[in-house]
Amino acid sequence: MPLSLTLALGAALPALAETGQAEWAQRYDADARLTVSRSTTPILSEQTVAATEAAIERYRQIVETGGWPAVPNQTLRLGSNGAAVSALRRRLIVSGDIGAETGTSPIFDSYVEAGVRRFQARHGIIETGVVNQQTLAALNVPAETRLRQLETNLVRLRSFSHELGARYVTANIPAAQVETVENGQVVTHHIAGVGKIDRQSPVMQTKAYQVNFNPFWTVPASVIRKDLIPKMQADPNYLHDNHIRVYNKEGQELQPEQINWRSLDALNYKFRQDIGGDFNSLGVVRIDIANPYGVYMHDTPAKGVFGDDFRFVSSGCIRLQNVRDYVAFLLRETPGWDRDAIDRAIASGERIDVKINPAVPVYWVYITAWGTPDGVTQFREDIYQRDGLNTAQIQAPDYSQAQTPAPTPVAQQAAAPRGGRLLPRDEEN
Missing domain, CATH: 1.10.101.10 (PGBD-like superfamily/PGBD)
Incomplete structure (x- = not known):
């Protein structure tokens, strides 16, 4: 019997002798195997x-x-x-x-x-x-x-046996986790929120090329149709409460009452959420990655998702826990952008775009089993x-x-x- 288990059992025996039952408060998980x-x-x-x-x-x-x-x-x-x-x-x-x-x-x-x-x-x-x-x-x-x-996932893993780069990022979609890697070692781990079952995050190989601090969020047509219109039908104050403005094709701001929410009229307009980490759906940072799917990685004001088992909640993008650490990794080789500069940019509340130099390889993969x-x-x-x-x-x-x-x-x-x-x-x- 392992020494740790012997000691644990020995610690429990006095309570067992006195009460006739196991001492439930006793911890047995000191064994390294557990x-x-x-x-x-x-x-x-x-x-x-x-x-x-x-x-x-x-x-x-x-x-x-x-x-x-x-x-x-x-x-x-x-x-x-x-x-x-x-x-x-x-x-x-x-x-x-x-x-x-x-x-x-x-x-x-x-x-x-x-x-x-x-x-x-x-x-x-x-x-x-x-x-x-x-x-x-x-x-x-x-x-x-x-x-x-x-066996199925071994095939997937072997397909990435080639050189991935000295510095890169891996997002494992089924695990809803992101890791940054440098010189063959994981530098940071990030819990993530990924695409819902009906709006899946794509598998791809790409590069992160730009960081947007304090970004606006422009609502895409798919979200206008599937989410925004139903929410406005249920609550006419939804746009105002979520700091979302409406613009016509000439760039003029309109009032929500000017749109027929019982139709698809809203698809003819641009909806943009104001900058603000407390309410903006992108949080305080968005990371642009080159891809044809219209997805990216970003912060979120809804941090509670990172404490859930079920984190398949987005429309295809990936939300990141501890996004500042992630951005610091991406910008580590970009002159003038250390952690202090990142914190100052976020604190400014102003929209700032920074090119990642050099761009960092990013891999979105689908791995459900591994050793x-x-x-x-x-x-x-x-x-x-x-x-x-x-x-x-x-x-x-x-x-x-x-x-x-x-x-x-x-x-x-x-x-x-x-x-x-x-x-x-x-x-x-």
């Missing part, structure tokens, strides 16, 4: 390809030995007791999220909680330690499907259904205990705009 560290290895790298190949071999062995059991459809948390917890333990043991020495006890103790947190971290789920519907859906994807997912050099295997939901696999419709066994409804796949959840804000898509401001 932690998932943030990797400094770029997802697009030879190291990730090798780690994914190793993960495929491990998962082939899991499949050959029968895979893992399904976990019944009920919420499980610290203190839960019953056959469902035993099934959960067996599931976590097979995937390596807890050690086999923990056994199949029906009690959900702190060690199981740590294993659940590890599983959640590997699947891009907020680490609550509670087996909720989203965690259940991920737990009950068969080992065979996970193996095929790894890391530390032996951890990562999975994300195939949100755009591009893997060609069914990873969600798995039935749990029938238990005599009362069960909650089967978990709903995240990909089937509605991706409605959050906070009532419009979702920006790239057009000239």
Whole structure:
């Protein structure tokens, strides 16, 4: 038994002897096997390809030995007791999220909680330690499907085995994450908001060539049709409340009352949101990237999205957490634009455009499964259904205990705009 586990169990024994039950406050997650560290290895790298190949071999062995059991459809948390917890333990043991020495006890103790947190971290789920519907859906994807997912994504990873540049950016769409890379090491990580299921962020290779500080946002026709017109029909004050002005083709400002909102008349006008980090849909920074899809990367005033599991919320653009760190990376080799200059530009409240010199390569990729050099295997939901696999419709066994409804796949959840804000898509401001 590992020393850390022995010490943890020893610490719990006095409480067990006195009370006759486990001490739920005792932490068992000191074991290094139960932690998932943030990797400094770029997802697009030879190291990730090798780690994914190793993960495929491990998962082939899991499949050959029968895979893992399904976990019944009920919420499980610290203190839960019953056959469902035993099934959960067996599931976590097979995937390596807890050690086999923990056994199949029906009690959900702190060690199981740590294993659940590890599983959640590997699947891009907020680490609550509670087996909720989203965690259940991920737990009950068969080992065979996970193996095929790894094999599918290995092909994608190998396609980026060529030279990507000394400095570059990778946005992994299914993970809703962005990383900056320099000299083969990840410099910064950024949680992101990416395209909704019906307005997908495109896979592409491009370059970031310009930073717009304190940008205007011009509402594109697709957003006028799908979002702005319905919002104005529901609330005639919407434009005013969101600091959006209306202009005709001659550049003259109009009043919202001059437009027939019960028709498509609004498509004949230009709608531009004022500068302002507290309300502007682009926040305080927009990053221009060369592409034919009309998308870009930007800040957002709606920071709450970065704390959600489901971050497929935009009209195709990518919203960035900690955008100032990201801009500092892009402008590091641009003379006169250190972090202090960036902060001053934002604080000025004025529109300032800066060419990135040299332009930085940017890769928007679609990777739903990969290995890391530390032996951890990562999975994300195939949100755009591009893997060609069914990873969600798995039935749990029938238990005599009362069960909650089967978990709903995240990909089937509605991706409605959050906070009532419009979702920006790239057009000239």
